[in-house]
Amino acid sequence: MKIKLFIALFLPAVLAACQYEISPWQTDAYCPGVSVEENLARLRALEAEVGDVNFYQVAIVSDPQQYPGSFEDAIDRINQLDNVHLTLLVGDLAQTGIKAEFEWVCKVMAKSKAPIFPVIGNHDGLSFGEEIWLDIFGPLDYSFTYQNTKFIAYNDNKYEFENVPDRGWLAEEAAVATGETRVHTIGFSHIAPWKDDTGFSEFLQDSGFDLMIHGHEHNFDFWHLFDVDLDHYIAPETRYQEFGLLSVYPDSLVLQNCDPECAPASPRARSL
């Protein structure tokens, strides 16, 4: 009877920790400190602190959906890498686009020592995920410059959104402005060029991109098309604490696969 009484008292006590939620489809996800704007401010502060550098690293994580604990382990590992100045999270933070899933991942993002920049994935666009995304992170397409390298995030989830990717915007963002010093131009989106999107990789190359980074496939991959000299790097899901690591030098970009020990990655030539 005492055990029953204890359990009877414990279960309702959980009420103290619960949230009053009207339905699974609420859109007010609580994600403090992880917006693109806030991370850009952190990046600016970092750049002011370190000045001009000839080497830094970019961590690449993807598809944490449904495994926030493993994502946290991956971020913990990345936090131990002294040369990582920023992290790219290339989509699918949620599985079904609901508030709870975003909040779990936001908890982990807030623990990243380096500024972390997400791009929307196809699963993030389900339910009212777009509305949640716009509220907690900001625009679906955005860009920023760090150490004279321009990073361009774009939405290319064609089943969930219309008229994506925005090629005109991509070309504008990739173009080097008069008087601008540009070392590299790096694009990142959730999905690598679709099979039926012939010519898109060539379009990106012609627009001036030097490297493209994606997720979605849940496995490492690194390739360029036979007749296009633009590399596409695919980061795996974080379920097994795997991530990519990009080393940025003034005249080169070097990629490693970390599973979680890091080893060099080389692109293969393929057809689409």
Next chain:
Amino acid sequence: MFRDSIALIVLLGVVFIANGAQANQAYWDVQSGSLMGLAHGSLGYSFNDAHDVSIGIGYVPDLDNHREMTLYSVRYQYQGDTVFNVIPSVAWQPFRFGFGVLIAGHDDLFVELPDQYPDGYYTPTAVRLVFNYQSVFKLTDTTEAYFDISILDVGLLTYVREPEFFQDNYEFFGLEGITNWGFGVRHQF
């Protein structure tokens, strides 16, 4: 079409349960929160003094943090026989557990995969499983009030897979990260 079928099932269920009211084991239930809507009305039937089945309709108006939508539910609950008499006129039944299917009616959510997607691309976004616990206070022989704690399907699945994440980041053994509360009242016919 599927939502029309749900509405028909709910209507048939209302007729069935209303007929069952003559056995004095049918009840109506009104709940708020715990993922069931701002208000959720159900008709249910108890059998063997322990098992409840109910069907219901809920509603959420257009809010800053929520689109307007209708919610449909089919639920089963098990009522434990443990009773504590907290005060002479009120009995406390702290063990009531159940699960149900919650279906949302909104154009941006789907039960059947839209044509734009390849077959099997996604599971239905309008359909969720909800597991719940209730702490019930019997106010009279026929009326009871309760607090409800619910866990969504993905919350339970993710907690089972990675309990350490929730325990490290949320209170109450991590349950804060996956639970929601509501309240309601139930009255037997």
